[in-house]
Amino acid sequence: MNEDLNMLEQTALNDYKYGFVTDIDTDIIPKGLNEAVVELISKKKNEPEWMLNWRLKAYAHWLKLEEPKWPNVKYPPINYQDIIYYAAPKKKEQLNSLDEVDPELLRTFEKLGISLNEQKRLTGVAVDVVMDSVSIATSFKEQLSEIGVIFCSISEAIQKHPDLVKKYLGSVVPMTDNYFAALNSAVFTDGSFCYIPKGVRCPMELSTYFRINAENSGQFERTLIIAEEESYVSYLEGCTAPMRDENQLHAAVVELVAMKKAEIKYSTVQNWYPGDKDGNGGIYNFVTKRGMCQGDHSKISWTQVETGSAITWKYPSVILKGDHSIGEFYSVAFTNHHQQADTGTKMIHLGKNTRSRIVSKGISAGQSQNSYRGLVRASKGATNARNYSQCDSLLLGDKCGAHTFPYIEVKNKTAIVEHEATTSKIGEDQLFYCRQRGIDAETAVAMIVNGFAKEVMNQLPMEFAIEAQKLLAISMEGSVG
Amino acid sequence: MLSIKNIHANIEGKEILKGINLEIKAGEVHAIMGPNGSGKSTLASVLAGREEYEVTEGEVTFLEKDLLELSTEDRAREGLFLAFQYPVEIPGVSTTNFIKAAVNEKRKYQGEEALDAVAFLKMMKQKMALVEIDQSLLSRSINEGFSGGEKKRNEIFQMAMLEPKLAILDETDSGLDIDALRIVAKGINKLRNENRAILLITHYQRLLDYIQPDYVHVLYNGKIVKSGTKELALELEEKGYDFITDEADLAASL
Numbered sequence: 001m002n003e004d005l006n007m008l009e010q011t012a013l014n015d016y017k018y019g020f021v022t023d024i025d026t027d028i029i030p031k032g033l034n035e036a037v038v039e040l041i042s043k044k045k046n047e048p049e050w051m052l053n054w055r056l057k058a059y060a061h062w063l064k065l066e067e068p069k070w071p072n073v074k075y076p077p078i079n080y081q082d083i084i085y086y087a088a089p090k091k092k093e094q095l096n097s098l099d100e101v102d103p104e105l106l107r108t109f110e111k112l113g114i115s116l117n118e119q120k121r122l123t124g125v126a127v128d129v130v131m132d133s134v135s136i137a138t139s140f141k142e143q144l145s146e147i148g149v150i151f152c153s154i155s156e157a158i159q160k161h162p163d164l165v166k167k168y169l170g171s172v173v174p175m176t177d178n179y180f181a182a183l184n185s186a187v188f189t190d191g192s193f194c195y196i197p198k199g200v201r202c203p204m205e206l207s208t209y210f211r212i213n214a215e216n217s218g219q220f221e222r223t224l225i226i227a228e229e230e231s232y233v234s235y236l237e238g239c240t241a242p243m244r245d246e247n248q249l250h251a252a253v254v255e256l257v258a259m260k261k262a263e264i265k266y267s268t269v270q271n272w273y274p275g276d277k278d279g280n281g282g283i284y285n286f287v288t289k290r291g292m293c294q295g296d297h298s299k300i301s302w303t304q305v306e307t308g309s310a311i312t313w314k315y316p317s318v319i320l321k322g323d324h325s326i327g328e329f330y331s332v333a334f335t336n337h338h339q340q341a342d343t344g345t346k347m348i349h350l351g352k353n354t355r356s357r358i359v360s361k362g363i364s365a366g367q368s369q370n371s372y373r374g375l376v377r378a379s380k381g382a383t384n385a386r387n388y389s390q391c392d393s394l395l396l397g398d399k400c401g402a403h404t405f406p407y408i409e410v411k412n413k414t415a416i417v418e419h420e421a422t423t424s425k426i427g428e429d430q431l432f433y434c435r436q437r438g439i440d441a442e443t444a445v446a447m448i449v450n451g452f453a454k455e456v457m458n459q460l461p462m463e464f465a466i467e468a469q470k471l472l473a474i475s476m477e478g479s480v481g
Numbered sequence: 482m483l484s485i486k487n488i489h490a491n492i493e494g495k496e497i498l499k500g501i502n503l504e505i506k507a508g509e510v511h512a513i514m515g516p517n518g519s520g521k522s523t524l525a526s527v528l529a530g531r532e533e534y535e536v537t538e539g540e541v542t543f544l545e546k547d548l549l550e551l552s553t554e555d556r557a558r559e560g561l562f563l564a565f566q567y568p569v570e571i572p573g574v575s576t577t578n579f580i581k582a583a584v585n586e587k588r589k590y591q592g593e594e595a596l597d598a599v600a601f602l603k604m605m606k607q608k609m610a611l612v613e614i615d616q617s618l619l620s621r622s623i624n625e626g627f628s629g630g631e632k633k634r635n636e637i638f639q640m641a642m643l644e645p646k647l648a649i650l651d652e653t654d655s656g657l658d659i660d661a662l663r664i665v666a667k668g669i670n671k672l673r674n675e676n677r678a679i680l681l682i683t684h685y686q687r688l689l690d691y692i693q694p695d696y697v698h699v700l701y702n703g704k705i706v707k708s709g710t711k712e713l714a715l716e717l718e719e720k721g722y723d724f725i726t727d728e729a730d731l732a733a734s735l
Contacts (some may be wrong), residue, residue: 428533429569436529436565437583437639438557438590447582451573451622 028087028217033080035059038186041086045155045189048162058175058185065179071342072371072403073311075247075284083249084217085187128153128192128208130221140204149233150195151206154222157193164195168226172255172292172319180251180313181288184220188253191221196231196262205461207236218249225255227262229295234265234461247275247310252287260295260322265303267460268316269468272308277366279338282310289316290346293325293354301328302345303459305468310339315373317346320354320385327356330456334449334472335368335400344374344405349382349415358389361453364400371403378415385415393423394452396445446472482507482678483528483548483647488539490527497523499703500539505647508675512689513682514714515700516722521682522566524700525651529563530556544646557583558590560646564636564653571623576635577605579623580642587643608641612668630661637668648672649680654688666691686718701726702733 029040038059042052067078128151144151150161157165175185192208210221227233250272256264266289275282285308291300302316318327329345347356356376364370370393378385393402404421426448434444450457450469457465483505490498497520505511515521527534528541530553541548548556571579584604585595596604609616614634624632633653640648650669654662669692673679681694689697689711697713698705701722706729707713717725 427569430571432529432531432553433565433569433571434579435553436557436563437579437643438554438586439579439582440554440586443582443586447574447579448571451571454573 062182188222256291258298285309349385365396512694562645
């Protein structure tokens, strides 16, 4: 057997450098889920009654649902009574500035490469940081509020901007949408809230960093972004978790609303702990993300670089309701060892002259399984709707799998939907060519994979593109060892 | 510079090379000719370190080092270059960046500092003129959508950039029309010098009209059955391979 191929097969140890645990005083509630727990979460967050009622309604609905079985992933049944639904680093009182944040927490995020210092302004990024169930800090709040941009935790938004939250929460992803969305609606603990007023182009990247720290806890965050007419925002989220032997559940909901001529660019660099090389531990990442192009000429663009999680189940989607609205989905999903990913998008064309573009790049190594699942629907009213989909898969070695499940529903004759799919393997020919030029196998594979993912990487904001490229390289370490 | 002694090599258990001996000195150009399936490309692959070939016997010395002990990439860094018969495409990787990585890997290995962008571009410009390659080709992904001629020219350009001690050109003439062949041959001739050895592997004599070899060897059935000067190539052209292969078959049957 050729040694190059052997190297590709031997998906060796890969150190997950974010796998440490922060020793911090944590306020946790007992394991299990029932109405009292939902009430307790709401009470801990000092929520108004309407919010509690909304949660209870979601919980009642969740009880009637069953976990989806259609994804191309396998895992043992989840015991929802064995999860802690609220864990928060203890704090004495409301923080007025970042100086009051527990230094241990600051150190944690420094270690993760997230500076909570306002100096971060130099790079033009405002950060909201969520640890376990609560938002710890948000930078640049004041500067942003001067131009009318609201960027805060969703908990704070519920207190301070209840009208906006009431109006939009659940408007894109209803609490009844699916099993995990219903669960999230009942028990979500924090997340980010962004509101960009009419005509404002948000001057900095908004970013949320999610961190799971506590053991046995789940993370259920909720993000809501509203872009009023002719506004623009670029938002990025990142995530990591400690290495643990048991699986942890992360079930988030993200809702985006873009009004007339507004544009939202949403980028994700997902690096939840993927489990060890034998498939023990890791995060179950079951996420519902959806954007609504509400107004004419609005645009929503999802870009994701997914390297983490034991299992990924997520389909960032766009409902193209406004005429001439545009939806985009750019994805790189890298799976290694025993990771499983079932990810893709839904583009729902409702308005006239709506356009969508899907570029999905799946990379599988080790014994991982990587599936693209995408739906393109052109409804009756979607005259002249256009979609272009391109799904490429790259296999490293021959024990991994790549799958493509495209669904196309066209109910308007003027709509044009194009789908292209390729599957290729890093060939021994490509590797040999690089090595013959003096480039070692590991560098060569990184080069080939980055080349493969380039079209998507180019969509990321610059500083994150570099991060994402590094992340991809780190995730691949050992996939040619 | 290169000394091949009694090399035997297998692929998937089948013996392809059956005892090859060859000595190449700096500054020399050797041509290896032979009919299809005689083992020409296998010899190139074995020297470059392609791992599906198993060397079962013999030794190869390259610049006083045991070549077979070196990894594929270290052979390249020591100065062995293979111009591929079928250069592969690598989508999304620009030719310029690829060559820059290769040049700097080699420099690092030899204890030199990496070239910065300015120095690299200067070097590139100079070599581009040498092999008549267009800048626009180099900003594209490696070999992606290149014509046959462009791929081969790109190989010769990489050879110019990497300045090898020994260049093995595997059927560089195949698939080229006469104009492309002339340009590629011109580039190769410019890269000839007294410190560099070149091993031309070809099926046809026509390449040798443009690049004059010092020695010609005929490979047949895994062995070099005849060696000579460039006149041997002309004789082959005239009489075909049969006159040698029949002789060799006869000798083998005795």
